Every structure is written in structure tokens, then in C-alpha cells.
Amino acid sequence: xxxxxxxxxxxxxxxxxxxxxxxxxxxxxxxxxxxxxxxxxxxxxxxxxxxxxxxxxxxxxxxxxxxxxxxxxxxxxxxxxxxxxxxxxxxxxxxxxxxxxxxxxxxxxxxxxxxxxxxxxxxxxxxxxxxxxxxxxxxxxxxxxxxxxxxxxxxxxxxxxxxxxxxxxxxxxxxxxxxxxxxxxxxxxxxxxxxxxxxxxxxxxxxxxxxxxxxxxxxxxxxxxxxxxxxxxxxxxxxxxxxxxxxxxxxxxxxxxxxxxxxxxxxxxxxxxxxxxxxxxxxxxxxxxxxxxxxxxxxxxxxxxxxxxxxxxxxxxxxxxxxxxxxxxxxxxxxxxxxxxxxxxxxxxxxxxxxxxxxxxxxxxxxxxxxxxx
Amino acid sequence: xxxxxxxxxxxxxxxxxxxxxxxxxxxxxxxxxxxxxxxxxxxxxxxxxxxxxxxxxxxxxxxxxxxxxxxxxxxxxxxxxxxxxxxxxxxxxxxxxxxxxxxxxxxxxxxxxxxxxxxxxxxxxxxxxxxxxxxxxxxxxxxxxxxxxxxxxxxxxxxxxxxxxxxxxxxxxxxxxxxxxxxxxxxxxxxxxxxxxxxxxxxxxxxxxxxxxxxxxxxxxxxxxxxxxxxxxxxxxxxxxxxxxxxxxxxxxxxxxxxxxxxxxxxxxxxxxxxxxxxxxxxxxxxxxxxxxxxxxxxxxxxxxxxxxxxxxxxxxxxxxxxxxxxxxxxxxxxxxxxxxxxxxxxxxxxxxxxxxxxxxxxxxxxxxxxxxx
Numbered sequence: 001x002x003x004x005x006x007x008x009x010x011x012x013x014x015x016x017x018x019x020x021x022x023x024x025x026x027x028x029x030x031x032x033x034x035x036x037x038x039x040x041x042x043x044x045x046x047x048x049x050x051x052x053x054x055x056x057x058x059x060x061x062x063x064x065x066x067x068x069x070x071x072x073x074x075x076x077x078x079x080x081x082x083x084x085x086x087x088x089x090x091x092x093x094x095x096x097x098x099x100x101x102x103x104x105x106x107x108x109x110x111x112x113x114x115x116x117x118x119x120x121x122x123x124x125x126x127x128x129x130x131x132x133x134x135x136x137x138x139x140x141x142x143x144x145x146x147x148x149x150x151x152x153x154x155x156x157x158x159x160x161x162x163x164x165x166x167x168x169x170x171x172x173x174x175x176x177x178x179x180x181x182x183x184x185x186x187x188x189x190x191x192x193x194x195x196x197x198x199x200x201x202x203x204x205x206x207x208x209x210x211x212x213x214x215x216x217x218x219x220x221x222x223x224x225x226x227x228x229x230x231x232x233x234x235x236x237x238x239x240x241x242x243x244x245x246x247x248x249x250x251x252x253x254x255x256x257x258x259x260x261x262x263x264x265x266x267x268x269x270x271x272x273x274x275x276x277x278x279x280x281x282x283x284x285x286x287x288x289x290x291x292x293x294x295x296x297x298x299x300x301x302x303x304x305x306x307x308x309x310x311x312x313x314x315x316x317x318x319x320x321x322x323x324x325x326x327x328x329x330x331x332x333x334x335x336x337x338x339x340x341x342x343x344x345x346x347x348x349x350x351x352x353x354x355x356x357x358x359x360x361x362x363x364x365x366x367x368x369x370x371x372x373x374x
Numbered sequence: 375x376x377x378x379x380x381x382x383x384x385x386x387x388x389x390x391x392x393x394x395x396x397x398x399x400x401x402x403x404x405x406x407x408x409x410x411x412x413x414x415x416x417x418x419x420x421x422x423x424x425x426x427x428x429x430x431x432x433x434x435x436x437x438x439x440x441x442x443x444x445x446x447x448x449x450x451x452x453x454x455x456x457x458x459x460x461x462x463x464x465x466x467x468x469x470x471x472x473x474x475x476x477x478x479x480x481x482x483x484x485x486x487x488x489x490x491x492x493x494x495x496x497x498x499x500x501x502x503x504x505x506x507x508x509x510x511x512x513x514x515x516x517x518x519x520x521x522x523x524x525x526x527x528x529x530x531x532x533x534x535x536x537x538x539x540x541x542x543x544x545x546x547x548x549x550x551x552x553x554x555x556x557x558x559x560x561x562x563x564x565x566x567x568x569x570x571x572x573x574x575x576x577x578x579x580x581x582x583x584x585x586x587x588x589x590x591x592x593x594x595x596x597x598x599x600x601x602x603x604x605x606x607x608x609x610x611x612x613x614x615x616x617x618x619x620x621x622x623x624x625x626x627x628x629x630x631x632x633x634x635x636x637x638x639x640x641x642x643x644x645x646x647x648x649x650x651x652x653x654x655x656x657x658x659x660x661x662x663x664x665x666x667x668x669x670x671x672x673x674x675x676x677x678x679x680x681x682x683x684x685x686x687x688x689x690x691x692x693x694x695x696x697x698x699x700x701x702x703x704x705x706x707x708x709x710x711x712x713x714x715x716x717x718x719x720x721x722x723x724x725x726x727x728x729x730x731x732x733x734x735x736x737x738x739x740x741x742x743x744x745x746x747x748x
Contacts, residue, residue, distance in 0.1 A: 040604075049423045049495070056452040056496030056609070059737040063498065063609040071604035071738055073458045076448040078430040084447045092465045121423070122430030124437065230414075230445035235430070235437040363433040364445055 001374045002093045002225045004207050005218035006030045007332040012203035012320035013172040019045075019052045019106040020064045026204035026325075027102050031065050034208060034218070040096035041072035044085035044103035045324035050118045052106050061102060070100075078122045079273065082205070082327020083357020083366030087228045089209045097211050103328030104204035115200050119323075122360050124235050133197055135237050135361050136274035137189035143244045143276060144191075146291070151191065153294035155182040157275035158195045158317055160303055165314025167304075167345040170329075172201045172320030196275040201320030205329035212374050221339045226352070227260030227369035229253060237361045246277075246362035249284035253354070253367045257286075260369035266350045267308075267337060269330040271358040272315040278302075281356055282310055285367070309347045312337060327357030327366070334370045375748045376467045376583050376599045379592035380404045381706040386577035386694035387546040393419075393426045393480040394438045400578035400699075401476050405439050408582060408592070414470035415446035418459035418477035419698035424492045426480050435476060444474075452496045453647065456579070456701020457731020457740030461602045463583045471585050477702030478578035489574050493697075496734050498609050507571055509611050509735050510648035511563035517618045517650060518565075520665070525565065527668035529556040531649035532569045532691055534677055539688025541678075541719040544703075546575045546694030570649040575694030579703035586748050595713045600726070601634025601743035603627060611735045620651075620736035623658035627728070627741045631660075634743035640724045641683040641711060643704040645732040646691045652676075655730055656684055659741070683721045686711060701731030701740070708744045 008026045015022060023043070024031075031038075043058040054060065058072035077084040082103045089099040107115055120131045140154055159179050165171035177185075177195050185194035208218070215222035231251035234240060240247075257263065268285060272278035279293040287308045288296045296302055302310040313319050313333040316326060334353040336342040342350075352371040359365070382400045389396060397417070398405075405412075417432040428434065432446035451458040456477045463473040481489055494505045514528055533553050539545035551559075551569050559568035582592070589596035605625035608614060614621075631637065642659060646652035653667040661682045662670045670676055676684040687693050687707040690700060708727040710716040716724075726745040733739070 046429060047423065049421065049492075050429070054495055055420060055424070055450075055492065056734055056737065058451065059496070059606070059609050059733060060498060062606060063737075068608040069606055071606045071740075072451075073455075073462070073738070074450040076429075076450060077432065077446075081447075088447070088462060088466065091469050092462065095465050118423075118429065121428055122433070124434060232433070232436060232443055232445045234442040235433050359433060360430055363430065363437075364447070366445075 001212045002090050002209050003212050003215035003222035004331060004335050005210050005215055005222050006208040007335045008206040009170050009329060009332050010204045011170050012201045012322060014108045015202040019048055019054060019104055020060060022106060022202060022204040023061045023102050023104040024064055027065060027206040030100060030206055030208050035067055038070055038098050038100045040099045041070050042085050042089055042099060042101045043072060043074045044081040044101060044328055045074055045105060046076045046078050046081050047105060047118060047323060051109055077359045077364055079323055080327060080357045080359030080364055080366055081324045083368060086331055086368060087230055087366050090225050090228050093209055093211050099209045101207045101209060101328055102204060103325035105322035105324040106202045107200050107322060108202050112200060127236060127238060132273065132361060134189040136276055137192045139243050140192055140276040146244055149294035152179060153298045154275050154279065155179055155196060156297045157272065157278050158182045161272065161311050161315040161317040164304060164312050164345055165318025168314045168319060171314040171318050172199055173318045192274055198273050198316040198321040201322045203320060203322035203325045205325045205332050207328060207331055223335045223338045223370050223372065224374045225368060226262060226371045227256035229255030229367040232364045233362050235363050244280060246280055246284050248362045248365040249281050249356060252365040253285045256367040256369045262352055262369050265352045265354040265369060267312055267347045268310050268354040269313060269333055270310055270356050272311060272317045273321060278310060285354060285356065304345060304347065312342065312345045312347050330355040330357060331368065338370060338372050375586045376464050377586050377589035377596035378581050378705065378709050379584050379589055379596050380582040381709045382580040383544050383703060383706050384578045385544050386575045386696060388482045389576040393422055393428060393478055394434060396480060396576060396578040397435045397476050397478040398438055401439060401580040404474060404580055404582050409441055412444055412472050412474045414473045415444050416459050416463055416473060416475045417446060417448045418455040418475060418702055419448055419479060420450045420452050420455050421479060421492060421697060425483055451733045451738055453697055454701060454731045454733030454738055454740055455698045457742060460705055460742060461604055461740050464599050464602050467583055467585050473583045475581045475583060475702055476578060477699035479696035479698040480576045481574050481696060482576050486574060501610060501612060506647065506735060508563040510650055511566045513617050514566055514650040520618055523668035526553060527672045528649050528653065529553055529570060530671045531652050532556045535646065535685050535689040535691040538678060538686050538719055539692025542688045542693060545688040545692050546573055547692045566648055572647050572690040572695040575696045577694060577696035577699045579699045579706050581702060581705055597709045597712045597744050597746065598748045599742060600636060600745045601630035603629030603741040606738045607736050609737050618654060620654055620658050622736045622739040623655050623730060626739040627659045630741040630743045636726055636743050639726045639728045639743060641686055641721045642728040643687060643707050644684055644730050646685060646689040647695060652684060659728060659730065678719060678721065686716065686719045686721050704729040704731060705742065712744060712746050
């Protein structure tokens, strides 16, 4: 069973550095210690061409890091690239014993309208008039109606995640917001508002993944990848049976849990591109029954000190969502939490965690279960 | 040891179909027979964003193929994407038992100047004034000088590959050219001329790769992936020790041969983006001593009926080079050759073959050794 033995992160946000510099910043600690032991570099990135006018990013990164002799490639699965890259590394580690994963995206070279247009290019042509933010708004409306969920419960996700993000020195938005502030922020897509969506962020995250047999030679606290689940759904969001569910998340969770032989986890990092997504996902990963996730938020169950903490890092909502970096950063957070190194946002007694990295609107979901034992 | 059990190809060339239609055309036979048995789809593609304004290509492809429930991702390694995607599949097949690889690129939506600019974006910023065609021209000049190679020997590669391509119904340019025609075609980058470079092509290629234990339940003639080698070099081409060598090709070949326990192969599909590259690569894969590849061409050794046939398919030079599809199409050719199904361009007695898929100018090389036995 592969293990994560080192991790690195840049601060997320509007950064002046370019895509190569960000990749290097997140990797510098790992590379300075272990460069000569790394057999493969996997770069998780979606849009270096569209955002940065750069292709062949993986080879440019290894050159930039003076690791010219290490083979590399890029894995792309849009918003879910990070989780997918880790899954790929997980299955390649038997051959390439030490794999460096670098997730990176430099988004702020384009303006919001351009970024939204580029990301909408992942939708099928017939649905491009929509956008991911508007699909999330539709999900919120349908969810509230179907389950009689309060509007406040959805906004409360942003309150919680900004609270956590304020404790995370790497988060994009390190500022608490009140329920009133969330509900009075500008409408992005009715009914959802500004603070309920992830901002546009630059950033990078890195992991060193090795075969478990040598994990303890790298660190005395390896974090093991106990289970990996990947599942897929149609790209036509409007053709799904119900928009208040994301079946690929449920299926990927089941696969990962089965492999991990784990039934419950101590915390989860979910893909909260919009607040409503965290609620629906919290049901799909089994933290709550269908239609009850919103109550869990209202009752504080998903807070840092709650019974089932979600997004202790601040989530995409407050930490930010540099596309290719996000899924990798989730596992950086799990690595810190499980090692007891998450500082003020430490989940007490965290020994197992779940991360969900999601392409598009659940077109492809990757769930990882991590823990302190093989 | 994984095996290729089915293959598909579109005609390469200027095609009216879009990127999804091409991917589907190459995969249709495989999908219609085996759709319900496929566990994972890997799409090899580099530039769907830049060329087609499309992202999340892998999820759009699975939806287009009515395989919504099959997880997928995109592997990119620029010109070497295909070989890399197959290497990734090779190492993931233990978990995902049947993997469909689809290599695809739709280039003709942009004009030649735009395509060249996009591809040059894989060079480090300091070298973007150059382009891959001009680097090849520099290599040709240095090679001729260092080894006293004749100009004709280099052009003869184009004569040979167009001869082979004329026998390949899927090739872009199905037309023989004489040495005189090659040497009087327009200069692209002194001294190399039009017929010595790969054209800009659209196209797609597909492979079904399965675990060897069940290979024979799919076909009575599986083609086994006996060895895989990946190796890397600096992105700064002008900083390499000598420009008449491509060390990553030599290293990747050594790794693949060691794993395959094979010393010689019956034919090779090389990455002849320009004629000179085939000559240098033919030395790096061990067909000739350094500095003697050009003599091999002049003596006909690399022709279809020669002792060491290279690019029986016509190579990139005549078959075309849809970036993400090329490396996959090489293995389609190896599959046909080893099964004795290559028609008029059949290499007699072909039981083992080598394919070389190369990113950039040898920034990353993937060598595969294929054969009719595990």
C-alpha cells in the first residue's frame, strides 16, 4: 500500500509568480531533500495552455527543478485532476518507487469572464450556455425544495469553511464571515451568493508518494493511501436522473472504503466549489442520510470540533481552487491532519480521512481514504 | 504482462470531423464489441484546449461513446503523449483490468502558423524564438558535418517513408516521392525541406489493453507489451552536450530491452517528425552505431524488405502526426505487423517490434517493446 511521506504547499490566492515558480515553490522542500531518489514526476494541471500559453508543462517543471533526468507527464481531469493524479501514482508506484506529484494552476493571468468561459469548455456543446456556478444554483433550488432545507443551512457551509480557512495560513481567504454577510453578498447565480463559491486562485501543492515497504525510511509518520475509488457519470448534467445527488461520489466512496476496509473516517475534505455541493457530497460519502446533510451543518456536526468535521482546511470555498492543485492540496491537508500537524485547525484524534476530488459536476469522482496505518 | 488485444485507427489527414467524432471513429469497433468490459478510458491528447476550445476531453469522449459509467482521464506529454499513455495503462492494468486508450488530435482547426506557435509553447521561454523544425535543421547540419553524412542520405528517409506510407490506407500522404522531388521541395528550415517534415494532421487511434491472464479470451493473437522504458532530458535543447544524439532515447531503449529480455527486434516505429530524427534515433535504439545510421538508409537496410525495417507504417513523415494520436498509432502498427495483418507493408516474419514516442525534442522518451509471446 503506497504512502505519502512528504508534502508541500504554496499559499493560495492571487500570486505574482508564474506557473513554473508556483510548482517549484510547493516542491522545494521535497526536492531539496529527496531529488535524487525521485523516479517519476506527475504534474496535475488542466489549463496551462489556456491560462498561461504553456504546453509540455511537466517537462518544463522538471527542467526548472533541475530534475532533467526524471521522466514525467501531465494528468488532466479538470477540477478533479489532483485526485486522479494521486490515483495514477498509487497504481504506478510498484514500478516507479518514488513519485513526486505536483498539482498547479495559475489562473489569475485571465479575468473572471475568461476563466469561466475556459472552464465551461468542459461542458458538452449543448450545455455550454450554462456554467458550473449556474448548475450549482439549480442544485441548491432543487435540494431546498425536495428536502425542505433552509436557505441558511446552505449559506452556513460558507460560514464554517471561512472559519476554518481563517485558521489556515495557506488559504486564499483568511477571513471569517457571518451568516448575514454571506446572505447579503452579491448574487452570483440565484439563490447562491459570492461567499458561497470558490474564488479564482493561483497555487500549487506537492506530495511524495512511495511504496509502503520503504515509507518508514522517509519519515516516521507515513500516511498510507488505504483505498482509491474512481467513478464516472454522464457529462450532460441536465440529463441526470436527479440533480440533488452525485452518484459518482457515492460509487467512488464505496470502492475506496471497500479497498481500505474502513467504514468510518475521522474527517473529510470535499469538493465544495459551491456550498450546496458540500452538503450533497456529505450525503454521498455516507456522513448523512440523503436529504439530511443540511441539518448536519445547522447542528454543527461538520464543524472542526463536531462529530464529523468537513473541510478543516477551509475547503475550496475559502482555501481556493487552483484547478490542478486542489485535489493534491486536499491530500496535503489530510497528511497534516493525520500526522497531528494541522495547528489551530487540527481535528482531534484524526487518524483516518477521506478526500473527494471531482471533475466537472461529478463527471468523474476520485475518492481517497488515508490513514496512519497500512 | 499486459497485452494489446484490439486496435482501431482513423485515416490520418485533414478531416472534416471534430475531435470527439475522430475519437469515436477510432474506437467504434472496440467499443461495439467490448464496451461493457472496459474499466478505464485513458485519452492521449495534448492540445484540445488550444486547437479545439474543448477541455475535459476524456469525460466528453466517454459520454459520446455512451460509456458514462467508465472513469477516465487525459494523459499529456506533447508529441510523446501516446507512448506515455500506454506506459500508464501498462502499470494500471492490474487494477483496471481492461483499459481503452484513445489517442486523438484535431489540428486543422488552426492554420500552420498558429499550430507551430502552439507547439513551440512547449519550449522553455528562452528558446521559443526557435521551433522544433528549426532545431531539427540544426541537428541535420551538425550531423552531416560530424559524420560526413551525405545530404541525400537524410532525404532518402523521406523517400523510404513515403514509399511505405503509399502502402498504408490510413496514412495522410499516400504518395511516393523521388529523391529529386524531396530535394527540390520548398525549404522549411535550411537544409531540410517540405517532404522531410511531418504534415499537420487530424486523426485518432485506439487500443484495448488487458491483463495477460485474460488476453487470450479476447483474441487468439494477443500482442504483449514486453518492456516499457521512460527517460527524460533537459527542455533546453541548445544546452545539451551534443545535438547529434538524443540520450533519452538510448536510455529508454535500454530500460525497455532489459525488462523485455529482448536484445533485437524485427522492426521499429520511430518518431520521425523530421527525417534527420529517424537517423539519429535509429542509432540510439541500437540499429546502428553512432554516426552510421545514414549509411543504413543509403544501403536500404531500413526499407520494408531490408534487414532492419524502420517505420513500415510510413512514419510520422508520411502517415502524419496528430500529436496525441501518434504514439498510440505506432502501437496499432506494431499490433498489425506482429499479427501478420499489415497487408502490402507487412514486414516478413515480424514477431517483435519497438516503438518510440518522444515528447518535444527528446525531453521525454517512451520506448515499448512488443511481441507475440509474453
